[in-house]
Amino acid sequence: MRYRVPRRVAHLVTESDVADSGSDALRVSLLSLPDGVPLALTETAALIWVIAAEGSENVVEDVARNAHQPVEAVRNDVEAFLRDLVGRRLLEPHHDWDQTTGRVS
Amino acid sequence: MLHLVLSQAEAVAFTHAMAQAIAEDHDVDLLHIKGPASHMSLGRVSAADGRIEVRQSIDADILVRPSHVDRLAKALTGHGWRRHFDFDDGSAFGHAATWGNDKIGYLDVHRFFPGIELDPSSAFELLWRYRDRQSIAGISCDVPNLTAQRLIMILHAARGGRPRDAADIESAWHAVTDAERDAVEALAGKLRARVALYAGTGRLDELVGEHSYLLWRELSSPTQSLASMWWARVRAEPTLASGVRKGIHLVLPNTRRMETWLGRRPTWRDVAIAYVSRIRLGGRAIRAALTGRRRA
Numbered sequence: 001m002r003y004r005v006p007r008r009v010a011h012l013v014t015e016s017d018v019a020d021s022g023s024d025a026l027r028v029s030l031l032s033l034p035d036g037v038p039l040a041l042t043e044t045a046a047l048i049w050v051i052a053a054e055g056s057e058n059v060v061e062d063v064a065r066n067a068h069q070p071v072e073a074v075r076n077d078v079e080a081f082l083r084d085l086v087g088r089r090l091l092e093p094h095h096d097w098d099q100t101t102g103r104v105s
Numbered sequence: 106m107l108h109l110v111l112s113q114a115e116a117v118a119f120t121h122a123m124a125q126a127i128a129e130d131h132d133v134d135l136l137h138i139k140g141p142a143s144h145m146s147l148g149r150v151s152a153a154d155g156r157i158e159v160r161q162s163i164d165a166d167i168l169v170r171p172s173h174v175d176r177l178a179k180a181l182t183g184h185g186w187r188r189h190f191d192f193d194d195g196s197a198f199g200h201a202a203t204w205g206n207d208k209i210g211y212l213d214v215h216r217f218f219p220g221i222e223l224d225p226s227s228a229f230e231l232l233w234r235y236r237d238r239q240s241i242a243g244i245s246c247d248v249p250n251l252t253a254q255r256l257i258m259i260l261h262a263a264r265g266g267r268p269r270d271a272a273d274i275e276s277a278w279h280a281v282t283d284a285e286r287d288a289v290e291a292l293a294g295k296l297r298a299r300v301a302l303y304a305g306t307g308r309l310d311e312l313v314g315e316h317s318y319l320l321w322r323e324l325s326s327p328t329q330s331l332a333s334m335w336w337a338r339v340r341a342e343p344t345l346a347s348g349v350r351k352g353i354h355l356v357l358p359n360t361r362r363m364e365t366w367l368g369r370r371p372t373w374r375d376v377a378i379a380y381v382s383r384i385r386l387g388g389r390a391i392r393a394a395l396t397g398r399r400r401a
Contacts, residue, residue: 010122010242012115029115033126033244035184037208038111038119 003052003059003082004094008033013050026050030090048081052091113161116210117141118242120165123184124212125246131180134170134233137246138215139261142166142239144251147258147276164203164211168249170233171225174216178202181212192216220260220301222317228296252288255281259289260298263305264324278306 005011010031028041028049041049044067051062060078064071085091111119118141128135139148140162169177178188181204189211190203198219204212217225232249239248249257255277262270262277278286293302303309304321312318319340342348364370371379 005243008126010119010244012118012242029111031119034123
């Protein structure tokens with residue numbers, strides 16, 4: 001399953017330095033237009049959204065690799081969070097027309 | 106994982122995005138200007154870590170087709186926005202109204218842009234016809250083209266006199282090619298914005314005698330006197346009647362601004378004291394201006 005950002009969801013992705021850790025903190029701010037409440041995702045939630053929004057075909061695997069975790073250790077949580085994001089309309093399934101099969105994937 | 110805190114930059118970007126969505130839903134033509142709506146070559150500053158980033162804006166600015174201003178106001182109200190300051194409550198130009206939204210930030214709705222002396226409807230149509238698109242917070246927004254953005258930046262900076270204004274004029278004028286400067290100059294001609302452009306680019310003395318020369322000389326001066334500014338604004342009005350109205354308007358206190366400053370509705374005593382103070386100050390300014398004019 002691939003995902004994309006819905007047309008009416010404003011989004012900002014930022015990375016800021018985390019003091020004394022030598023790493024960057026990923027942050028995703030989201031707003032459903034025109035009347036939504038703004039919210040921000042951080043840490044793993046932000047990572048999941050970014051990977052999904054960039055059109056990954058294997059979100060669970062890509063999240064696991066980035067988080068340095070076994071795939072099966074994160075699968076349930078990642079899939080549950082993706083369902084939550086789709087339910088809140090902060091992501092939507094991206095159906096492609098497959099030119100090879102002539103079908104929507 | 107989910108929380109509601111936004112940075113100022115995020116709030117401003119989201120305000121632009123909200124305005125674009127509302128405009129699309131209600132067939133309002135508007136152009137996003139300044140801040141995150143600016144082309145990447147404009148309005149950028151060097152951060153402490155050396156990165157180039159958009160200069161922080163405190164609010165989102167939009168320029169609206171004049172005939173759509175009321176429609177936008179109705180739409181904003183319908184979406185829970187509140188008008189904090191109406192057009193005449195702000196600058197002496199009366200060009201912008203400020204709206205607020207509890208969830209995001211402030212939106213400055215411009216009905217014209219100071220420095221552009223072509224009638225607002227024709228000016229907007231010219232800017233709209235040659236507009237570009239820019240992504241703000243992932244939302245495609247209508248913006249003036251790059252030449253127009255450069256001109257608008259210079260017109261805005263011409264009124265400022267702050268170090269950031271000098272930096273803006275550098276990026277929009279001095280740092281560009283001759284051909285790009287010619288394009289800005291040509292657009293200023295079409296928009297009747299040459300006086301303000303020349304004020305911003307240090308050439309105002311080439312336009313002595315132009316109708317708004319005195320006003321832009323005062324606006325772009327680092328040392329503005331109340332008397333001179335009052336007289337310049339009155340003189341810049343197109344008719345005697347509008348000049349008289351402007352002169353009175355500039356002297357009288359603004360009760361809506363008083364409420365903001367006081368943090369409460371002004372009492373009758375507050376307003377009376379303000380009237381007396383402003384009348385005295387205005388009277389001195391008027392006498393000084395007239396005296397200076399007679400001597401000149």
